[in-house]
Amino acid sequence: MNRTQVRSGKSTDKARSGSRISPQPEEKFSEIKKVIEKYADREGCLIQVLHEAQQIYGYLPMEVQQFIARSLDLPLSEVAGVLSFYSFFSVKPRGQHTIRVCLGTACYVRGGKKIVDHLCESLNVGVGDTTEDGKFTFEIARCIGACGLAPAVMIDDTVYKQVTPAKIDAILSRY
């Protein structure tokens, strides 16, 4: 829940994960290179590049940040600064699937919090963490615009409506 606290701890996480993760296959970097070339002559493309790089690589560890900074001829501090500002970008490896429980107002008044509590317990993870088996990353979303279906849960790109603690277990068992 408390993202500000998580944020302040992010820089150290980043440094650690950067040195620990072994480099991924070269081809992913060459894919990112292609993205950068596509945007090269467009002003203010850093965020778009980060979006596509995250899609290719899954997350944005230090090597990827350094690579993007060098390729775009930007200081690394700028790349890391932009990345840490936006909650959509992740510097930690992510699970196979991302569960995002909506806690927008409509979902909150209709009991979204109960689903969060239930998942914390049943998956044995905190908000923002990934399960031990690497299957799910568990996050809270600030309104996904499905207020007519509250409380809603989004798993990857699929929205599930009127979820209850009992229903979510059944949904997760399908993944």
Next chain:
Amino acid sequence: MNIVRSHVLVCGGTGCTSSNSPEIIKQFNKELDKRGLSDEVKVIQTGCFGLCALGPIVIVYPEGSFYSMVKPEDVEEIVEEHILKGRIVKRLLYEGDLKEAKVATSLNDTNFYKKQKRIALRNCGVIDPENIDEYIANDGYQALAKVLTQMTPEEVIDTITASGLRGRGGAGFPTGRKWAFAAKEDNPVKYVCCNADEGDPGAFMDRSLLEGDPHSIIEAMAIAGYAIGAHQGYVYVRAEYPIAVKRLQIAIRQAREYGFLGEDIFGTGFNFDLDVRLGAGAFVCGEETALMRSIEGHRGEPRPRPPFPAVKGLFDKPTILNNVETYANVPWIINNGPEAFASIGTEKSKGTKVFALGGKITNTGLVEIPMGTTLREVIEEIGGGVPNGKKFKAAQTGGPSGGCIPESLIDTPMDFESLAAVGSIMGSGGLIVMDEDNCMVDIAKFFLQFTVDESCGKCTPCRIGMRRLLELVDKITSGNGTLEDIELTEQLCYHIKENSLCGLGQTAPNPVLSTLQHFRDEYIAHVVDKRCPAGVCKNLLRYQILAEKCIGCTSCARVCPVGAISGEVKKPHTIDTSKCIKCGACMEKCKFGAIVKN
């Protein structure tokens, strides 16, 4: 061109998609194929019809039969009975007036639609958003043609000014005036931006507009470009809206192919093109200066104004930024004239407003009403009231920048001035209904947690002040607050409002101030009686077993995770409050209503 005898419209908005509408479309095509009807009947995926709670929704024309909560296995029956034999499937019709009349007339006769006036949403649920021809057939790009061939930029701005259109993103600044400021600037490079970073929790009209009618936004932005002398536009849209992004990109590509974007539009020598920029999950980017920083690829931090964006905006060039819904009104105004628009609404708030109805209300979904419609009409008539026999307590408008309207003010007209007068704001149009089970202090805390998370940290009043404010309210909800804390809370709210840099901080204390204004007694109950009247705040809850109702079945004792319940079989049980963790499992389990919380 093929002439088809029947159209089947299936809602493909986010709501209905999650209720499996893609499967319904597949089934329709399969069943029609099987019967050799594919050439006679066309299945179309449209944008949102608005009635999300009853999705997926299917409408069959020419009859206009409005089927709700359709399941893939119902499709065969609709095809066999309705399309083949002409017999409407009554069991699937939307409940309400239609069913009683036994004839499926137009959906405008239902309570949900009767009071609505759809201008911004005119094409949502009517056309296929991924097909530019359908938009054109519904007068699409006619306004752009009229503007480019028959009007001067000044006339366009005068038309918008005369219509009285005000920004639909929240603040309600007159759109015509904004355009005039930017038009006045002498600079060969200017920009037109669209704010589709719909961050207010509880609002989803921008999403539905982009999903249901993306071309109207493109058309309006081109019109704005002509009016102020810009040749490039940007749509800044949330990455959390994948369907909206996809349809917008399709629409831009089609518009380029048809020559409505690009160079020499309609042979008039006017050039205009659009780019989509994805947001990345930062609420503050809904603020105009922060949004522009983000389009430029930087951290989305706001900056002081002036200079206003109309003078120095994106890439330091004159820029106008309007909300999605504002743009959606523009082509309609050009086509129908400013007088038609100005004739709707109240003296100072013209036209219509789209609200996202959510929370404890029967018909959740999207509604578009003339400005000045009362809250009571919206909740009781259009929304169908509060479900489960509960009592209406308050409606929250404006999200984290807004406030609550209590039951005593339910006859408040929904327009910019009236909402401000009762301590709330119009905002982007989220309308969350709360019943007696919602604690207003808890709701205020919910919004504070949101704004504390989303504060960008640039200015101190917002970064630190909001955190202190949250701590104070948290102290109250945990039962440790005093009457002085309530006063301190109020004072701090005013300090933050007055001293913050941008709209986020200046409005962030509003949820607290408005609940203090209308529900002060609940705050006092939390600090003086150490009680949460709605039974929400966990620390102040006490579960109790009513001895006269308890029959000693032991099911509560068995379900209690911490063993706080004891008692002999067939004798009344008791709860050890020192062990109780207030999970509520016992209350859910008890069949005799013997467990109460207070």
